Amino acid sequence: MRAIARDTYGSVDVLELRDVPQPVAGEGEVLVRVRAAGVDAGVWHLMTGLPYLLRLMGYGLRAPAVPVLGREVAGRVEAVGAGVTRFRPGDEVFGFCEGAFAEYVTAGEDRFAARPANLTAEQAAAVPLSAVTALQALRDAGRVRAGQRVLVIGAAGGVGTFAVQLAKTFGAHVTGVCSTTKTDLVRALGADDVLDYTREDYADGTRCFDLVLDTAGNARLSRLRRALTPRGTLVLVGGEGGGRWLGGTDRVLRALLLSPFVRQRLRGLFSAERGEDLEVLKELVEAGGVTPVVDRTYPLSELPDAIRRLRESRARGKVVITV
Template sequence: MKAIVQDAYGSTETLRLRDVERPRTGDQEVLVAVRAAAVDPGVLIFMVGRPYLVRLAAGLRRPRVPVRGRDLAGVVTEVGARVTRFRPGDEVYGTSLRGSYAEFTATHQKRLAHKPANLSFAQAAAMPVSGMTALRAVRDSGQVRPGHRVLVIGASGGVGAHAVQIAKAYGASVTGVCAPEKTEFVRSLGADDVLDYTRAEIDRDGPVHDVVIDTGGNRPLSLLRRALTPRGTLAMVGGDWTKGPLLGGYGRQIFGAPLLSTVLRQRLRAVSAVERTEDLDELSDLVGSGALIPPVDRSYPLTEAAAALRHFTDGRPAGKVVITVDPHDA
């Protein structure tokens, strides 16, 4: 099969389209013919091997898994002996630890769900990592309830665009923070208000938000807290991985937030990265109800995966960047 392979950490220049062996499936694994995959910050982090802490999981000197990509949508072609939820021919979406920028990938059945019938493969591939992260930020870390005021920082990005829609579905009033050229896009997601960060800072309205969801960047905790009510919750998703070689922009979650949380009434939480069928099923329900539409900014064919990653980094996409294996899914 053809796949986007990387033999050494580095920029997109290290990526190669090569023929590699098709993965074998374990007893609880499913082989999926990939129709589309998506780009997320984790792909870039594992591509460059920074911050350096990720190499403990990814491989100290070179990527342990050479094929890039996590999000996927496609068609089941084989199932392991103990797989009970899927059969060949099923259209599925989810994540893979074997790499999804390939014609085929194998993944555990607990990382997959049936693809919503009203989504294209490209739309479905845009949803797993960003959608599950946004769901955990809204539902678990933020504990958003009807009537809450929610501020989503980075509302035009992959996680942010999902978080705006999910928070609205949970009954919240949502303000999205984004660049001026993305304001109409964020409003189209259902945001009640949009804050242009080039004109005002996130504490523009004072301490009025019950939940602040920070999907990136590196704003200091003191500034983020000024936008929260006295008993509000800050849910932090990722960080600016380009800031510093060891921890990147994750120092707030690792050190600052846990220490401050011991003495504050405000809740400062790092959003955990868990990928499971139950969360995919809830996202599918939101899609089925019309409350959630995965936003796709642009699609690239598998042969142009490096260009897709560069656009994700430099092109300021509105929503997700998707890589399609079948040209009909572009």
């Protein structure tokens, strides 16, 4: 089968379209013919092997343990392994996997859900990682409640576009922060207020929020805390910068260390790829409460261009690969 693979860590130049062995569904697994795969920020980190902490987490110290990138997928079930009861060949599914930038993938049946009836494969591929991350950040880490004032930083990004919509479904008053060219998108997603960070400062002291969700990953903790109410909650989703060893995780660690000594709740999110959350999102999507925002689609051979677009912060919502 065709796949985008690499043998070393590095820039997009290490990526190569090649033939690789087609996987076989093992016990409890399904084989999925990939229709589309989402491109998230983690793709760049796993491609480059940065920060180095990632390599210590099982992704390979000197070389990638898994040659094919991509962790979110939408496609058709082609075969099922022994013991699979939830799916059968022909079912359209979306979910989590390893090696999504390929023609076929396998993963446990608990890592998939039936594709929402009102989504295309391209839209469904934009959901798993980003929407589940937004859901867990708001519901689990943030403990969002109806009537709260929620600030979403990076509201036009992959996680941010879902966070704005999900916060509204929870009954919150939502303010989105984004660049000038993306304010119209964030308003269309349902944000009650939109701040253009090139013109307005969300931490200038004129407004405070019960929950701040930072998906942009580069603001100082002290600045983010100024935007919180005295007992508000800050949730950090990922992070950029911070050096080659820890990357943005150093900011999360500092937040966790500081939190016991202040009245505000400071949390870092390490999202879990849970199939039950896919089911929650499926229901919300089919009910019209959440709609994936697909910025642009690229064919499999143009994955390097897709990664560049995402890395340069030009995308509005999610970038998706079609296979």
